[in-house]
Amino acid sequence: MKKNKGKAQKKRITPPQVQDVRSEGQDAKLHHILSVSLILIISIAIYSNTLKNGFVYDDAKTIVNNTLIKNLDNLPKLLPPLNPLLNKEGKGVVDYFAASGEMSYRPVVTLTYFIDYWLYGLKPWGYHLTNLILHSMNGVLLYIFLMLIIKTRCKTQDARDKIQETKGILSLTSNFLPLVSSLIFVTHPVLTEAVNAISFREDLLCFLFFISALILYISHRSLLIAHCSKFKAFSFQFSALSFYLLALLSKEMAITLPLIIFLYEWIYGKQPPLTNVPLNKGGLRGLYSILFNRYSIGYIIITFLYLYLRFYLFKNPVEETLNVWLLSERLMTIPYLILKYILLLIAPVSLSADYVITPVQSLISLKFIIPIIVIMIILLMVASLFFNLQSSIFNLQSMFGILFLLITLIPVYNAIPISNPLAERYLYLPMVGFAIIIGSPLTCLSVRSTQTGLMAHRSLLIAYCSLLIIISIYSFAVIKRNKIWADSYSLWVDTVIKMPESFRGHNNLGVVYEKQGRLDEAIKEYRMTLSLKPGYAEAHNNLGVVYAKQGQIDEAIKEFRTALSLKPGYAEAYNNLGIVYKKQGRLDEAIKEFRTALSLKPGYAEAHNNLGNVYEKEGQIDKAIEEYRMALSIKPDYVDAHNNLGIVYKKQGRLDEAIDKFLTVLKLNPDDPITHYNLAWTYNMKELNYKAIEELEFALRLKPDYTQARELLESLKMR
Numbered sequence: 001m002k003k004n005k006g007k008a009q010k011k012r013i014t015p016p017q018v019q020d021v022r023s024e025g026q027d028a029k030l031h032h033i034l035s036v037s038l039i040l041i042i043s044i045a046i047y048s049n050t051l052k053n054g055f056v057y058d059d060a061k062t063i064v065n066n067t068l069i070k071n072l073d074n075l076p077k078l079l080p081p082l083n084p085l086l087n088k089e090g091k092g093v094v095d096y097f098a099a100s101g102e103m104s105y106r107p108v109v110t111l112t113y114f115i116d117y118w119l120y121g122l123k124p125w126g127y128h129l130t131n132l133i134l135h136s137m138n139g140v141l142l143y144i145f146l147m148l149i150i151k152t153r154c155k156t157q158d159a160r161d162k163i164q165e166t167k168g169i170l171s172l173t174s175n176f177l178p179l180v181s182s183l184i185f186v187t188h189p190v191l192t193e194a195v196n197a198i199s200f201r202e203d204l205l206c207f208l209f210f211i212s213a214l215i216l217y218i219s220h221r222s223l224l225i226a227h228c229s230k231f232k233a234f235s236f237q238f239s240a241l242s243f244y245l246l247a248l249l250s251k252e253m254a255i256t257l258p259l260i261i262f263l264y265e266w267i268y269g270k271q272p273p274l275t276n277v278p279l280n281k282g283g284l285r286g287l288y289s290i291l292f293n294r295y296s297i298g299y300i301i302i303t304f305l306y307l308y309l310r311f312y313l314f315k316n317p318v319e320e321t322l323n324v325w326l327l328s329e330r331l332m333t334i335p336y337l338i339l340k341y342i343l344l345l346i347a348p349v350s351l352s353a354d355y356v357i358t359p360v361q362s363l364i365s366l367k368f369i370i371p372i373i374v375i376m377i378i379l380l381m382v383a384s385l386f387f388n389l390q391s392s393i394f395n396l397q398s399m400f401g402i403l404f405l406l407i408t409l410i411p412v413y414n415a416i417p418i419s420n421p422l423a424e425r426y427l428y429l430p431m432v433g434f435a436i437i438i439g440s441p442l443t444c445l446s447v448r449s450t451q452t453g454l455m456a457h458r459s460l461l462i463a464y465c466s467l468l469i470i471i472s473i474y475s476f477a478v479i480k481r482n483k484i485w486a487d488s489y490s491l492w493v494d495t496v497i498k499m500p501e502s503f504r505g506h507n508n509l510g511v512v513y514e515k516q517g518r519l520d521e522a523i524k525e526y527r528m529t530l531s532l533k534p535g536y537a538e539a540h541n542n543l544g545v546v547y548a549k550q551g552q553i554d555e556a557i558k559e560f561r562t563a564l565s566l567k568p569g570y571a572e573a574y575n576n577l578g579i580v581y582k583k584q585g586r587l588d589e590a591i592k593e594f595r596t597a598l599s600l601k602p603g604y605a606e607a608h609n610n611l612g613n614v615y616e617k618e619g620q621i622d623k624a625i626e627e628y629r630m631a632l633s634i635k636p637d638y639v640d641a642h643n644n645l646g647i648v649y650k651k652q653g654r655l656d657e658a659i660d661k662f663l664t665v666l667k668l669n670p671d672d673p674i675t676h677y678n679l680a681w682t683y684n685m686k687e688l689n690y691k692a693i694e695e696l697e698f699a700l701r702l703k704p705d706y707t708q709a710r711e712l713l714e715s716l717k718m719r
Contacts, residue, residue, distance in 0.1 A: 032147075035179045036140050042471070043136040043186040046478045050132060050196055051125045053486045057353065058199035062102070062113065064122060067605065067635045069113040078107040103419060105314035108209075108250045109202045127198045134204040135195045139186035141211045142432060146178035148218045149268055149400070177397060180467055181439035185431055187474035189348040189481055193424040196485035202251040203428035209247035210254050210429060216240035217261055221269075241298045248306045253411045253429055255306065258299040260407060267400050324417035329359035333421070334413045335371035336360055340422055341409060342374070345434045348474075351481060353495045354502045357421040378402065397440045405433030442467055488512045503532040507539050514546055522546050537567035541576060548580050556580050571601035575610060582614055590614050605635035609644065616648060624648055639668050643675055650682050658682050673703040680712065689716050 055064050068074045097103070102110065112130065120126025185191075194203040220236035247254035325333070337357070344351075360367045385399040412418060412426040427434075442463050484494045489512050495505035510525030523546050529539040544559030557580055563573040578593030594611040598604055612627030625648055631641040646661030662679040665672065680695035696713040699706055 035143060035182075038179070039139045039143060039182050039186060040136050042183060042475065043139050044132065046187060046475045047132045047135060047195055047482065049479060049482050050128045050485070053128055053196060053482070054124045054488075055127075055198065056485055056488050056491050057197045059127075059197065062199040063117075063127065066113065067603070069110065069117045070636065072114065072118070075111075075114065078110055104252060105310065106202050106250055108205055108246055112201060112205065124198075128196075131195050131198060131201060131204060134201070134208060135186065135191070138204060138207050138211070139182050141208065141215065142185050142435070143178045143182040145211050145215050145218075145432075146181055146436070148215060149264065150177060150397070176442075177436075177439050180442050181432075181435035183467070183471050184435040184438050184474070187471050187478060188345075188431060188435075189351060189474055189477040190344050190424050190427050191431060192351070192478055192481040192485065193353065194428045196482060197425070200425045203253075203425050206247050206251035206254050207429050209243045209250060210257055211432070213240045213243035213247060213257060214260065214264070216243060218264070237298070241302060244299060245302055245306075248302070252310065253408065253426070255303060256408045256410055258296070258303055259410075260404060261296065261299065263400065263403055263407065267396055325359040325414075329361055330414050330417065332360040332363065332368055333357070334415065335375050336367050337413060337422055338406070338409065339371040339374050341427060341430070344424065344427065345431070348477065350498050351424060352498045352502070352505075353491055354420075354499055354504045355422045356499055356501045378406075397436055401433040401436030401440065403433070404436065405430045408433065438470070489516075501532060503529045503536060503539070506532065507536070507542065510539075510542060510546075514542070514549075519546050519550055535566050537563040537570055537573070540566065541570065541573045544573075544580075545576055548576070548583075553580050553584060569600050571597040571604055571607070574600065575604065575607045578607075578610060578614075582610070582617070587614050587618055603634050605631040605638050605641065608634070609638065609641045612641075612644060616644070621648060621652065637668055639665050639672075642668070643678070646678065646682075650678070650685070655682055655686050659686075671702055673699040673706055673709065676702070677706070677709045677712075680709070684712070684716065692716055 063069070068077060097105075116127050116130055194200050216236050217240045220233055220240060223233045223236060244254065244257050247257065324330075340355075340357075362368065382399055382402055385395045385402075408430040409426070412423075414421045484490055488508065492505055492509035492512055495502055496509055499505055506525045507529040510522045510529065513519070513522035513525060523543065526539050526543040526546065529536060530543075533539070540559045540563035544556040544563065547553075547556035547559060557577065560573050560577040560580070563570055564577075567573070574593045574597035578590040578597065581587075581590035581593060591611065591614050594607050594614065597607040598611070601607070608627045608631035612624040612631065615621075615627060616624035625645065628641045628645040628648070631638055632645070635641070642661050642665045646658045646665065649655070649658035649661060659679065659682050662675055662682065665675045666679070669675070676695045676699035680692040680699065683689070683692035683695065693713060693716055696709050696716070699709045700713065703709070
């Protein structure tokens with residue numbers, strides 16, 4: 001009997017409760033897989049048309065004309081202090097800014113450009129693919145982050161008891177809110193600027209490392225509370241701090257991470273890890289415990305170290321020349337900027353690549369009074385949510401979202417001067433807060449469906465229909481906006497239509513017209529730019545370039561000199577002045593201007609090439625060759641320098657070297673008829689007539705009215 005009893009005990013059936021737990025775990029896993037898949041599918045689908053877009057906005061500076069990223073030997077320049085050429089004046093730091101095209105020290109961003117160039121060369125679709133992947137990953141990371149914070153226990157014992165009583169509601173919240181908020185994030189139209197403009201990739205990278213650091217922080221916190229192994233806990237802590245540093249080296253907005261950690265602890269944390277002082281008790285003692293416990297201190301140290309690097313060691317000298325508002329104007333304009341950002345989030349219509357913001361100059365101005373009233377209402381809402389945290393678990397999410405939005409916007413409030421007071425890309429990280437704010441009421445509607453009866457079904461239907469409508473509208477707007485970012489022409493035409501007072505928009509549109517050969521329209525845009533901003537040196541310089549192309553040399557010189565009077569260190573204006581002096585035959589003056597340009601901008605390949613042209617014209621061939629080689633050492637894919645060097649070699653009778661240079665030019669620019677003609681002449685000099693004929697025929701296919709090529713071809717065929 002005893003043996004049978006023992007056998008019966010071994011055949012014990014799994015209790016129903018255990019089976020329910022396993023079933024719930026499998027359902028949760030399936031839900032996560034489906035949610036992540038949906039986020040990725042929608043994100044990729046609505047941004048897939050960006051792969052057809054070209055380089056726009058600042059991409060020419062940071063990618064196309066950026067010689068730094070085109071040679072892996074330049075990687076050490078990302079760390080100026082380790083550069084052996086660094087001198088006491090900080091030349092290594094200056095070289096980084098001049099070569100990278102960045103306004104501040106962002107080596108992580110520049111590193112990704114190195115990788116993209118190594119993979120794709122100058123094919124725009126590859127760079128856009130990287131941005132698309134980063135944006136999709138960020139949507140998934142946001143989902144994970146929200147899953148973690150929602151599952152965190154509430155701050156007070158009463159609220160935790162209430163959640164325990166409504167376990168089903170909490171379960172539904174933890175499933176629905178992260179998905180809704182993540183879908184709002186990946187589809188919101190205001191983020192199209194950050195995703196489309198490759199030169200604004202810093203926002204995507206900052207988000208990636210910022211949210212990753214928060215995820216690791218929360219995970220590490222849980223390990224400490226659960227008393228896991230010290231090595232595992234340290235690994236998470238070290239990784240979180242590393243991601244924070246990477247976020248800072250991507251963009252300055254990451255400096256708000258410690259404040260977000262404190263916000264998280266205040267709203268969700270029972271108590272800081274490694275302390276025994278609850279946050280809602282103890283006054284200053286509680287605050288001290290969160291600021292200076294063994295874990296938080298690491299973030300504070302990194303923050304102060306970065307501030308030292310950013311504003312002292314790696315400060316861009318150009319920042320000193322920014323035309324900034326008065327401190328009083330900047331402070332009075334902060335409420336107006338906050339209101340503008342809120343409006344962009346709520347109603348993302350008439351989006352623009354540039355916004356015209358004028359400073360608030362009076363406390364009795366409506367531009368100050370109305371935003372202040374709105375902000376006071378928001379703060380009253382936050383206070384109401386704070387005093388009613390125990391009445392609804394959704395007050396937690398709403399309060400966290402509002403404060404997340406306001407805190408992460410701090411670096412772009414323009415209290416510390418920035419070049420653009422307002423831009424859509426600044427909302428990429430703060431969008432997390434807005435997504436939570438919008439997701440919370442939709443989740444409230446879905447939670448009501450846990451009740452029974454007709455009202456429950458109606459609430460669920462309203463929740464899903466609302467989500468579907470929002471996501472559909474956003475997605476359509478994103479796809480449409482991506483087309484505006486297809487090229488510089490469509491982008492800047494759209495900008496000047498929506499923001500007629502944008503001097504930057506008119507100037508950039510003028511550059512587009514100039515490249516298209518529409519010189520009269522370019523002049524019109526540059527004059528419009530100067531009417532909006534009379535002291536804009538770049539517009540005077542650009543206007544001078546157009547006048548020079550039209551043969552109005554005196555007018556061109558006048559514009560270049562005006563540009564230099566406004567901006568004495570303007571290397572490009574000196575270079576352009578040298579070009580027109582060369583056209584006039586004033587070679588000594590041209591040499592002087594080119595040398596001045598090079599003294600201001602040592603890595604200026606175009607100025608070296610132009611100086612070489614003057615030396616070649618003077619018959620100083622050795623000096624010309626030296627300048628051309630210098631230009632190519634800076635910019636290896638510089639077509640004009642290769643071509644000019646080939647011409648000089650041909651004149652010297654160094655035909656093999658000349659042929660090599662012309663072939664290099666044709667690899668970079670196969671459809672240049674002049675280079676085919678030069679190569680044909682060189683083959684003719686080597687008596688390789690059949691090759692010369694091939695090149696001439698190719699040149700005539702590209703340019704049928706090329707008289708010189710036709711005459712040479714006919715003479716060769718008559719031999």
